[in-house]
Amino acid sequence: xxxxxxxxxxxxxxxxxxxxxxxxxxxxxxxxxxxxxxxxxxxxxxxxxxxxxxxxxxxxxxxxxxxxxxxxxxxxxxxxxxxxxxxxxxxxxxxxxxxxxxxxxxxxxxxxxxxxxxxxxxxxxxxxxxxxxxxxxxxxxxxxxxxxxxxxxxxxxxxxxxxxxxxxxxxxxxxxxxxxxxxxxxxxxxxxxxx
Amino acid sequence: xxxxxxxxxxxxxxxxxxxxxxxxxxxxxxxxxxxxxxxxxxxxxxxxxxxxxxxxxxxxxxxxxxxxxxxxxxxxxxxxxxxxxxxxxxxxxxxxxxxxxxxxxxxxxxxxxxxxxxxxxxxxxxxxxxxxxxxxxxxxxxxxxxxxxxxxxxxxxxxxxxxxxxxxxxxxxxxxxxxxxxxxxxxxxxxxxxxxxxxx
Amino acid sequence: xxxxxxxxxxxxxxxxxxxxxxxxxxxxxxxxxxxxxxxxxxxxxxxxxxxxxxxxxxxxxxxxxxxxxxxxxxxxxxxxxxxxxxxxxxxxxxxxxxxxxxxxxxxxxxxxxxxxxxxxxxxxxxxxxxxxxxxxxxxxxxxxxxxxxxxxxxxxxxxxxxxxxxxxxxxxxxxxxxx
Numbered sequence: 001x002x003x004x005x006x007x008x009x010x011x012x013x014x015x016x017x018x019x020x021x022x023x024x025x026x027x028x029x030x031x032x033x034x035x036x037x038x039x040x041x042x043x044x045x046x047x048x049x050x051x052x053x054x055x056x057x058x059x060x061x062x063x064x065x066x067x068x069x070x071x072x073x074x075x076x077x078x079x080x081x082x083x084x085x086x087x088x089x090x091x092x093x094x095x096x097x098x099x100x101x102x103x104x105x106x107x108x109x110x111x112x113x114x115x116x117x118x119x120x121x122x123x124x125x126x127x128x129x130x131x132x133x134x135x136x137x138x139x140x141x142x143x144x145x146x147x148x149x150x151x152x153x154x155x156x157x158x159x160x161x162x163x164x165x166x167x168x169x170x171x172x173x174x175x176x177x178x179x180x181x182x183x184x185x186x187x188x189x190x191x192x193x194x195x
Numbered sequence: 196x197x198x199x200x201x202x203x204x205x206x207x208x209x210x211x212x213x214x215x216x217x218x219x220x221x222x223x224x225x226x227x228x229x230x231x232x233x234x235x236x237x238x239x240x241x242x243x244x245x246x247x248x249x250x251x252x253x254x255x256x257x258x259x260x261x262x263x264x265x266x267x268x269x270x271x272x273x274x275x276x277x278x279x280x281x282x283x284x285x286x287x288x289x290x291x292x293x294x295x296x297x298x299x300x301x302x303x304x305x306x307x308x309x310x311x312x313x314x315x316x317x318x319x320x321x322x323x324x325x326x327x328x329x330x331x332x333x334x335x336x337x338x339x340x341x342x343x344x345x346x347x348x349x350x351x352x353x354x355x356x357x358x359x360x361x362x363x364x365x366x367x368x369x370x371x372x373x374x375x376x377x378x379x380x381x382x383x384x385x386x387x388x389x390x391x392x393x394x395x
Numbered sequence: 396x397x398x399x400x401x402x403x404x405x406x407x408x409x410x411x412x413x414x415x416x417x418x419x420x421x422x423x424x425x426x427x428x429x430x431x432x433x434x435x436x437x438x439x440x441x442x443x444x445x446x447x448x449x450x451x452x453x454x455x456x457x458x459x460x461x462x463x464x465x466x467x468x469x470x471x472x473x474x475x476x477x478x479x480x481x482x483x484x485x486x487x488x489x490x491x492x493x494x495x496x497x498x499x500x501x502x503x504x505x506x507x508x509x510x511x512x513x514x515x516x517x518x519x520x521x522x523x524x525x526x527x528x529x530x531x532x533x534x535x536x537x538x539x540x541x542x543x544x545x546x547x548x549x550x551x552x553x554x555x556x557x558x559x560x561x562x563x564x565x566x567x568x569x570x571x572x573x574x
Contacts, residue, residue, distance in 0.1 A: 022374055025219035026308050033508050059403075064396045070276060071403045077269035078407040082414045084268070089421035092429060096503070103268045103315055107308040109220055153509060169509040174214045175389065178382030185375040193370070265415040266408060273404075323478045392507075393480065393551065 008129045011137030017110050018141035018181075019188045024110040027101045028142060029177040035158050038146025040094050041101060042139025044083055046132070048105050051079045053119040053131035060120040072115045073106070080105045110138060149180050198339045201322075205343035207391040211309050212351045213384060214392075218309030222352060223377055225300070227363075232356035236349030238297040240342070242282065242304050243313055246275050247341035250314040251334060271314050276305045313344050355384060429502075430487075434472045437489030437498040438462045442469060450570065453477060453562035459570070470497060471570065473563040479555040481505035484514075486556065488563035492571070496527040499560060511552030520546050520553070524560055534561040 017023045024045070031041040055075050063071050084102050087095040095102065105111065114134055119127040150156055153171030155163035170176045211217045218239070225235045250271050258264055283301045286294040304310060317337045321330060332340060358380055367376050434444060442464040450459045452475045460472040469492050476485040482505030489497035501515040514520060523543055527534070535541025536553050545553035 022223070023220070025223065026216050029219060030216035062399075063403075064399055066396050067400045070273065070400055073272055073276060074269060074400075074403050074407050077272050078411060081265060081268050081411050085265070085414055085418040085422065089418045089425055092422075092425045100312055100315060104217075104308045104312055106268055106272050107306045107311050109306055112306065166509065170386070172509040173389070173507065174216070175382045175385035177216065178378045178385055182375045182378030182382060185378065186370045189370040189375065265411055269407065269411070321483060323482050 004126070004129060007126060008133040011130075011133035011135070012140060013137075013192070015134070015137070016141060017134055017138045018145075019185055021110075023113060024108045024138065026104065027108065028145065029181060031098055031101050032142055032146040032149055032177065032180075033172050034150040034154070034156075035143055035147040037094075037097055038142035038144075039139060040091075041098055042135070042142040044087070044098070044102060045105055045108060045110065045138055046135030047083055048076065048079045049111055049114060049135040049138075050128055050131035052076045052111060053114055053127040054124050055079075056115045057119040057122055057124050057127035068120065069112075069116075072112060072120075076111050076115070077106045110134065145180055145184060148184065149176060152176070152180070197336070201336060201339045202343045203394065205340055206347040206350065207388065208394055210347045210351055210388050211313070211344045212348050213381070213388045215312070217312040218307045218348060221303055221307050222348075222355070223374060225303075226352055226356040226359055226377070229353060229356045229360060232352045233349075234296050235300045235303075236352045238300040238304060239307065239309065239352075240345040240349055241297070242275075242279060242301075243310050243345040243348075244338065244342045245282070246278055246310050247314050247317055247337055249274055249278060251317055251337050254318045255334075267315065267318065268311075272311055275310050275314070279305050309344070309348055313341050317341065351384070355381065358384070433487040433500040433502055434460050434489075436500045437472050437487050438470050439489075439491070439497060444472075450566055452566045453558070457566075459566070468492060471567045473566055474502070475559040475563040475566070477555045477559045477562065479504060479506055480511045480549070480551045481507060484552070484555050484559060486559045486563070488560050490564055490567040494528070494530055494564065494568070496524050496529065496560060496564065499524045499556075506549070506552050511546070511549040513546050513549065514552050514556050517546060520544070520556075527560075529561070529564045534564065 011017065013020075015021060018028055027041050027045070032038040052072075052075050056072055059071070059075075060068070080103060083105070084095075087102065114131060118130050122130070147157060149171045150158075151167070153167045153169060153173075153176060155161060155165070155167035168176075171180060205211070209215060212219065212222055221235065225231050253270060253274060254264075254267065258266060258270065279301055283294075286297065286301075317332055317340060322332055322340075359377060362376060362380065371379075438444065438460075439462070442462040445461045445463070447458045447460055450457055450473065452459075452473055455476065457474045457476065459474065461468045462470045462472070471490050471492075473488050473490065474485065475488050476483055478484070484504045484506070485502040487500045487502055489499070491497050499521060504512065504515055506512045506514060533541040534543065534557055536543045536545040536550065536557055538545060538550060539554070541557070543553065543557050
């Protein structure tokens with residue numbers, strides 16, 4: 001049981017996909033213009049990660065070794081497309097905001113990485129937990145980055161404005177994404193080294 | 196004139212890496228040295244242009260007529276994966292020297308989201324260049340757009356590799372070493388590129 | 396080996412076709428809902444809103460809706476798209492029968508977050524167009540000698556927004572002239 005617990009929690013800090021493993025940089029930089037956007041992208045990735053992890057762990061034993069990567073990609077692409085339709089139907093505004101980065105979850109290295117490194121050789125329940133943990137870790141980092149950029153860039157948190165007027169606009173724009181992530185990583189390194 | 200506008204827009208104004216964040220993972224991964232960056236840039240140019248050509252035709256003559264647009268993502272990623280494999284095999288046979296130069300980068304390109312991103316953009320988005328009305332791209336424009344985007348990616352990659360080579364020789368605080376300082380440098384580079392915005 | 400890959404592709408395609416069939420209706424509904432709510436936003440309350448009709452706005456094919464009250468058309472909602480700073484900027488513009496702008500709404504934009512993107516959210520900019528009388532005032536930004544205050548540091552977006560409204564007003568003039 002304790003084993004399962006670490007499986008679930010390791011994605012938060014020890015194997016955090018953004019700050020430690022440095023995976024999935026494109027959506028991390030592109031969609032974190034605000035806390036809500038970052039969180040939505042994280043949750044979208046979480047959904048694909050859990051579903052594809054479960055299916056891949058179920059079919060892995062019968063998939064011939066030579067075609068396993070294409071098969072995994074097809075499975076992942078299927079869930080991504082399902083997610084696209086569902087978002088388009090029920091959260092059209094968010095779908096518009098995240099735009100291209102929803103279909104691009106297909107090439108997010110986190111998803112294929114977990115399929116290859118974990119789900120293909122573990123049970124369904126463990127794979128689901130692993131996907132959930134890593135996905136939540138990713139969501140957490142994206143929300144934090146989004147929050148920092150929103151506070152600095154627009155002077156608001158989750159859409160609630162605490163200063164009138166503009167913040168430092170550069171943080172909402174492209175360069176601010178790199179700067180915010182860079183400095184947050186420095187902070188993360190500093191804190192984790194001390195422990 | 197229109198092609199020239201697309202070229203400038205895709206290389207400088209909407210640089211695929213510095214303003215749209217596509218292909219960041221390999222960007223941070225292979226930008227340690229100018230030589231590897233150049234190799235990667237060449238391979239990406241080649242694959243993006245080719246992949247856009249194939250996916251454009253696939254979309255126009257197969258998916259749209261049969262109303263199968265919902266298969267776009269899945270079809271495009273399979274095409275790209277297959278294409279990369281094919282390019283690898285063909286290059287090995289035809290030009291071993293080019294294969295030597297690009298070979299190790301080819302497998303990495305399948306998961307470079309710039310490739311899938313450009314292919315999807317060309318088939319789903321409407322573009323505006325200059326004062327013309329928003330419109331979907333035709334085949335010629337798509338090719339120019341894809342090639343220009345790839346050029347912009349390559350240029351950013353090589354520029355950045357040059358900066359990182361210099362960074363290596365400097366004494367950076369421990370917590371900044373590696374990726375963090377690279378990201379901050381990238382931010383400053385992106386700021387410089389913001390100067391181009393509004394040009395086209 | 397290839398049998399397996401084909402099988403997986405077939406199963407996945409079939410699954411997607413199924414999901415597509417289920418979600419096609421809600422997607423279409425969400426889209427028409429978005430248009431409807433923007434039309435309702437830019438028109439006065441009460442009255443009957445017509446189906447969409449084709450119209451040329453600013454030299455491009457577009458569409459418009461009319462609102463009639465007791466058989467008389469009292470207002471028009473015109474979809475107007477122009478080129479903004481970062482790409483297409485599409486507005487819904489409500490114009491009353493006497494040529495006044497009633498209200499405007501942004502349908503889609505690609506403007507810079509925090510700068511041009513304010514055209515969709517900043518009330519001090521968008522409220523200028525409420526009740527704007529295009530007959531007595533000039534629909535251009537102040538920099539160009541008009542009566543519209545541009546968003547700070549976003550002249551190009553403001554210009555595009557104003558142009559979209561001007562095109563819509565001009566198109567409504569043509570509809571009325573044709574009647």
